[in-house]
Amino acid sequence: xxxxxxxxxxxxxxxxxxxxxxxxxxxxxxxxxxxxxxxxxxxxxxxxxxxxxxxxxxxxxxxxxxxxxxxxxxxxxxxxxxxxxxxxxxxxxxxxxxxxxxxxxxxxxxxxxxx
Amino acid sequence: xxxxxxxxxxxxxxxxxxxxxxxxxxxxxxxxxxxxxxxxxxxxxxxxxxxxxxxxxxxxxxxxxxxxxxxxxxxxxxxxxxxxxxxxxxxxxxxxxxxxxxxxxxxxxxxxxxxxxxxxxxxxxxxxxxxxxxxxxxxxxxxxxxxxxxxxxxxxxxxxxxxxxxxxxxxxxxxxxxxxxxxxxxxxxxxxxxxxxxxxxxxxxxxxxxxxxxxxxxxxxxxxxxxxxxxxxxxxxxxxxxxxxxxxxxxxxxxxxxxxxxxxxxx
Numbered sequence: 001x002x003x004x005x006x007x008x009x010x011x012x013x014x015x016x017x018x019x020x021x022x023x024x025x026x027x028x029x030x031x032x033x034x035x036x037x038x039x040x041x042x043x044x045x046x047x048x049x050x051x052x053x054x055x056x057x058x059x060x061x062x063x064x065x066x067x068x069x070x071x072x073x074x075x076x077x078x079x080x081x082x083x084x085x086x087x088x089x090x091x092x093x094x095x096x097x098x099x100x101x102x103x104x105x106x107x108x109x110x111x112x113x114x115x
Numbered sequence: 116x117x118x119x120x121x122x123x124x125x126x127x128x129x130x131x132x133x134x135x136x137x138x139x140x141x142x143x144x145x146x147x148x149x150x151x152x153x154x155x156x157x158x159x160x161x162x163x164x165x166x167x168x169x170x171x172x173x174x175x176x177x178x179x180x181x182x183x184x185x186x187x188x189x190x191x192x193x194x195x196x197x198x199x200x201x202x203x204x205x206x207x208x209x210x211x212x213x214x215x216x217x218x219x220x221x222x223x224x225x226x227x228x229x230x231x232x233x234x235x236x237x238x239x240x241x242x243x244x245x246x247x248x249x250x251x252x253x254x255x256x257x258x259x260x261x262x263x264x265x266x267x268x269x270x271x272x273x274x275x276x277x278x279x280x281x282x283x284x285x286x287x288x289x290x291x292x293x294x295x296x297x298x299x300x301x302x303x304x305x306x307x308x309x310x311x312x313x314x315x316x317x318x319x320x321x322x323x324x325x326x327x328x329x330x331x332x333x334x335x336x337x338x339x340x341x342x343x344x345x346x347x348x349x350x351x352x353x354x355x356x357x358x359x360x361x362x363x364x365x366x367x368x369x370x371x372x373x374x375x376x377x378x379x380x381x382x
Binding site: 006007012013015019032035039044046047055057058061064071072079083087090091095096097101104107108111 | 198339
């Protein structure tokens with residue numbers, strides 16, 4: 001295997017186990033706690049806004065933030081344009097699969113013209 | 116995607132077996148997972164993961180974002196502790212997701228909740244949240260089946276991606292956009308009124324600012340908490356002071372329609 005990284009499989013295995021633990025804790029404990037006792041109304045009203053805030057933050061990270069330096073990037077024009085196309089397609093078709101595939105084809109074609 | 120299997124009936128067949136009706140709900144997600152899972156498998160292969168471990172990480176962590184992060188951080192030779200810490204901050208958002216699903220899973224056993232938590236992720240959360248909110252007959256059992264279907268497709272696509280990883284040369288930045296497109300789709304499906312759009316804009320600006328300040332994805336957690344609190348505060352204030360405000364009007368958008376999920380696979 002032509003790996004850029006020097007880790008062996010045992011190290012990868014422990015990374016997976018530790019990753020599982022940190023992934024499991026925030027998924028399980030709130031679920032266990034809040035299915036047993038009542039959630040206050042304000043908490044539900046607050047939670048309504050969580051998904052939309054989180055997904056927007058993730059999109060901004062993907063399009064406007066450099067993944068290594070965390071600096072602001074404003075030159076990923078093909079991704080920006082493809083994002084607008086995906087929004088329109090998602091709004092009109094309401095299909096997850098079509099949105100993703102149109103997005104991939106869009107960013108592929110746009111990056112050929114704008115590279 | 117479902118053009119091959121036309122479904123002329125508007126009303127779902129009441130005799131349809133459960134495994135098929137839940138598969139129908141999960142299918143758009145399953146199909147979107149194929150390109151993303153393949154991409155993730157290819158990236159993990161490039162980072163040095165073998166095929167067996169790629170399958171294991173897909174089953175145990177089951178998070179596109181986390182697996183992309185592992186691949187990225189391994190290629191820049193980050194130490195174990197810093198990868199696990201980053202994973203923790205990235206996965207912290209699931210605390211918010213699982214709290215918001217908990218009203219629909221009241222009375223479930225701890226064993227069921229364990230199974231549900233293990234296979235919960237962003238995308239099947241979005242589907243299940245919409246179904247729980249709009250379909251009275253949707254229970255934890257159906258939701259868990261949707262989770263398992265998506266887990267199966269995700270893990271299989273990752274393994275196949277890992278196997279073809281050495282054979283295919285793909286521009287990784289393009290493959291990464293599959294995730295972005297998925298999140299954009301979910302945002303569009305969540306937009307209910309003008310206030311939601313305002314919160315999107317606030318969240319976007321906050322996310323950029325917080326990530327630039329913290330220089331990590333911890334900024335995502337901080338900005339999500341702040342933006343959702345602003346949304347909560349704004350809505351409560353508007354409801355109290357200006358109940359007829361046009362900011363609260365429903366938009367003619369997928370998110371404000373009852374059958375958003377049913378329609379999503381009827382194209």
